[in-house]
Amino acid sequence: MEIIFDKVTKNYGPINVFKDLNLKISQGDFVFVTGASGAGKSTLIKLILNQIKPSSGDVLIDDKAVNHLKNKNEIDKIRRKIGVVFQDFQLINDLTIEENIALALDIANYPAAKIPPRINEVVKLVKLQHRHFLFPSQLSGGELQRACLARALSIEPEIILADEPTGNLDPANSWNLIKIFQEINEKFNTTILMTTHNMDFVDSLNKKVIKLDQLEHENI
Amino acid sequence: MKIFKLTLHHIRRSPFQSLVAFITIFTAFFILNSFLLVNRGLSAVLGYFETKPEITIFLKDGLDQATVESVQKQLASYPDIKEIRYISKENALNIYKETNKDNPLLTELVTASVLPASFEVSANNPKVLEVIAQDFSSKNQIVDEIIYQKDVIQSLLNWTLIIRRSGLALIIISSLISFVMIFTLIGMKINNRKEEIKISRLLGASKFYVKRPFILEAVIYGFLGSLTAFLSSFLLMYNFRQMINTFFQPIIFVPKLGYYELFLFLAELFAGVVISFLAGWLGARRYIKW
Numbered sequence: 266m267e268i269i270f271d272k273v274t275k276n277y278g279p280i281n282v283f284k285d286l287n288l289k290i291s292q293g294d295f296v297f298v299t300g301a302s303g304a305g306k307s308t309l310i311k312l313i314l315n316q317i318k319p320s321s322g323d324v325l326i327d328d329k330a331v332n333h334l335k336n337k338n339e340i341d342k343i344r345r346k347i348g349v350v351f352q353d354f355q356l357i358n359d360l361t362i363e364e365n366i367a368l369a370l371d372i373a374n375y376p377a378a379k380i381p382p383r384i385n386e387v388v389k390l391v392k393l394q395h396r397h398f399l400f401p402s403q404l405s406g407g408e409l410q411r412a413c414l415a416r417a418l419s420i421e422p423e424i425i426l427a428d429e430p431t432g433n434l435d436p437a438n439s440w441n442l443i444k445i446f447q448e449i450n451e452k453f454n455t456t457i458l459m460t461t462h463n464m465d466f467v468d469s470l471n472k473k474v475i476k477l478d479q480l481e482h483e484n485i
Numbered sequence: 486m487k488i489f490k491l492t493l494h495h496i497r498r499s500p501f502q503s504l505v506a507f508i509t510i511f512t513a514f515f516i517l518n519s520f521l522l523v524n525r526g527l528s529a530v531l532g533y534f535e536t537k538p539e540i541t542i543f544l545k546d547g548l549d550q551a552t553v554e555s556v557q558k559q560l561a562s563y564p565d566i567k568e569i570r571y572i573s574k575e576n577a578l579n580i581y582k583e584t585n586k587d588n589p590l591l592t593e594l595v596t597a598s599v600l601p602a603s604f605e606v607s608a609n610n611p612k613v614l615e616v617i618a619q620d621f622s623s624k625n626q627i628v629d630e631i632i633y634q635k636d637v638i639q640s641l642l643n644w645t646l647i648i649r650r651s652g653l654a655l656i657i658i659s660s661l662i663s664f665v666m667i668f669t670l671i672g673m674k675i676n677n678r679k680e681e682i683k684i685s686r687l688l689g690a691s692k693f694y695v696k697r698p699f700i701l702e703a704v705i706y707g708f709l710g711s712l713t714a715f716l717s718s719f720l721l722m723y724n725f726r727q728m729i730n731t732f733f734q735p736i737i738f739v740p741k742l743g744y745y746e747l748f749l750f751l752a753e754l755f756a757g758v759v760i761s762f763l764a765g766w767l768g769a770r771r772y773i774k775w
Contacts, residue, residue, distance in 0.1 A: 314687060338691060345689030357681045359498055371487070372690045416688075 266327055266346060266423035266456060267291055268313060273322035275308055282308050285322070288475060290458060292423065295450045297467045298460040300477030306460035309477070310426045313458075314347065315340045345373045348417025348455075352429040354409045356401040362412045363388070363397045366419045373420040387415040391445055407438030414445060424456040425449070431463055439463065443470070492698040492705065495674060502670055503706070509666040510710025513659035514757055518718040520652040521749060526729075526738035527645050533736045534641060540614045542621055543601040543629040556604065556627060563617060565610040572603045601629050611635070660756075663710075664764045667703050671768030675699060682773060696769035703765025704758055711757025715750055 268290040275282040282305040290296055298306050311317045312324050315331045323330040326343055334340055349355075356365050363384050370380045388397040391411040401409055410430055417425050427446065431439035443466055450457045461467065467474055496503045542560075544553065553571070560569050572580070577600040585591045608614050618633045675682065682695045722729075726739040 316687070341689045341691045343689075344687065347689075349687060355680075355684050355687070357684060359494070368491075368685065369688050372685060372688045372694060377487070420688075 267325075268424070268456075268458075269323075269325040270312075271323045271325060273312065273319045273324060275305065275312065275317070276320045283477070290424075290456060292456055293450070293454040295447070295457045295470075295472045296459070296475060297470075297472055298458065298475045298477060299462070299464070299467055304477035306477060307428055309475075310349075310428050310458070310460065313426060314344060314349065345420065346423045348414075348420060348422035348425040350410070350413050350417050350425060350427040350430045352432040354401065354413045356409065356413060356416070358401050361398055361400055362393065362404070362415070365401075365412065366397075366416045369416045370419050375420070383419055387419045390418065390449075391415045406433050407435070407441065410434060410438070410442055411445070414442065418449060421453075422455060424458065427457065427459040429460050429462065431461065431466070439466075488697050488701060492701045495678065495698055495702055496705070499674060499677060502673060503702075506667055506670050506703075506706040507710050510663050510706050510757060510761065511714045513656075513663045514711040514714030514753060515718050516659050517656050517756075518715050518749070518753060519722070520656065522718065522722050522739070524649060524652060525740075525745070526733070526736075527648060529736050529738060529740070530733065531641055531645055534637060539605060539607045540617055541632040542604045542606070542617075543631070544603060545627060545629045546598075546601065548602075548627065552627065553602070560604060560606055560617065563608070563613050565608050565613045567607045567609050568605075570605040572605060574598065574600055574602050577602065660760055663707075664760055667706060667761050667764035668768040668771075671699050671703055671765050672772040674702070675769065675772040692773060696766075696773055699769045699773075700762065700765040703761040703768070707757040707759075707761025708754065710761075711753050714757075715753050719746070719750075 268288075270286050270288045273286040274284050275286075282303075298309055300306050308317065312319055313326070313331075315324075315334070318332045324332050329339070329343075331340060331343060356362070357368070360368065366384050366387065367380050370383060371377075375383065384397065385394070388394045391414050393408060393411050393415060396404060396408055397412075397415075401412070404412060410433070414425075414427075414430070417427075425446070430446075431442055434442065446457050446459065447470070449455050542556075544556070557569060557571060560566065574597040578595065578597040581595060581600060582592050606614065606617060608617075614633060615635065618631055618635075621628050622631055685695050686692075722739055723742075729738050730736075732738075
């Protein structure tokens with residue numbers, strides 16, 4: 266899955282977030298998106314998910330301008346190929362972790378018979394095999410973030426968008442999570458787009474970086 | 486997670502709201518079914534009177550035998566006459582005494598001479614009775630008074646009409662209440678589960694996918710409400726069947742089970758499901774904006 270931002274400008278009323286932003290993310294890339302608060306990190310993710318529309322320019326996913334798609338089903342189809350990990354987890358609180366994962370799989374039209382083995386597979390991958398039957402309120406921050414990653418991974422996405430996934434975690438849990446992301450990227454060639462404030466990860470890992478503070482007219 | 490499981494999960498998560506929806510549907514359909522069963526009984530009462538048309542012609546005193554026989558012949562000449570019975574003054578006294586046997590004071594004072602002789606005429610076609618009533622009402626020298634069942638039927642018909650119209654109004658109002666109640670309740674449930682819907686949409690769920698559990702939930706209320714309402718009102722009515730039928734004797738107010746009940750059962754289930762489906766669907770359409 267290839268993502269291209271073609272001269273994307275986004276304004277919230279009089280506030281300009283980006284102006285003529287050009288960028289390209291190819292299949293298998295691991296990209297960090299950095300920048301101060303309000304630089305537009307979350308806006309970037311929302312634009313890819315078509316939660317918001319650009320003020321001008323196009324967001325292309327596999328050569329389709331998602332902001333111009335008239336058919337809502339097309340947008341849903343694209344979202345089903347994207348795994349999302351949120352800073353605030355966004356798990357459904359009255360469903361267990363495995364039910365949360367099952368819901369994502371059901372939405373992605375995963376065959377019913379294959380759902381339980383797939384859940385087992387992903388909870389093992391994120392090391393939650395003994396906690397998947399618990400509710401989100403019964404898990405720690407690190408476990409919740411891994412549960413969120415398990416849900417994102419379960420649908421075998423072509424890309425994972427992670428919006429400050431380590432924002433609520435202590436350093437040890439943050440590094441564990443980053444290692445899992447790296448493993449997924451290397452093992453399954455899944456594209457990872459991660460927004461972060463943590464420059465330690467960015468500096469330690471030799472990955473592509475999009476610095477939103479410096480963008481303006483710079484092309485990436 | 487399958488839709489049915491998710492729907493049951495929604496129901497369990499807000500049991501009191503679910504109970505209110507169920508009770509509303511149940512009440513509406515209980516009223517509907519009770520009304521339909523009573524209406525059926527009323528139709529039987531009406532039918533009974535309609536198929537037993539009768540007119541009573543009271544004769545003046547002092548008529549000779551020849552005049553009485555000529556009246557009888559005249560009555561017999563009408564078409565579709567079922568039966569003509571002559572009640573002489575003596576027979577009238579016997580009937581009076583039999584009716585008032587528990588009250589000797591009334592019977593002691595009455596003799597055959599105060600009671601009029603009469604003809605009781607029944608016909609297969611009620612229209613004939615109307616013609617007889619018109620013809621004989623002008624014969625003042627022979628006829629003292631005419632009592633025609635039509636008045637009874639008319640009065641019964643009026644009452645039945647009032648009951649049927651009130652029942653119909655009640656059905657419309659209770660269906661409307663059920664509809665609005667489910668519509669509002671689904672709206673509340675959607676609002677309660679706003680985050681879940683937003684998350685599902687972000688995961689790629691179509692609008693129909695997120696609407697489905699709410700529509701199914703509404704349909705479950707409609708189905709269960711109409712089913713239990715039918716069974717409870719039906720069982721109540723049939724439990725007291727013998728008592729009700731004895732009261733209305735010889736009319737069978739609550740008949741034996743037949744195809745009508747089966748039809749009623751299926752029609753009510755269908756109506757319950759349709760009303761709740763529409764309310765759920767419109768509610769989901771109105772409130773799911775994400």
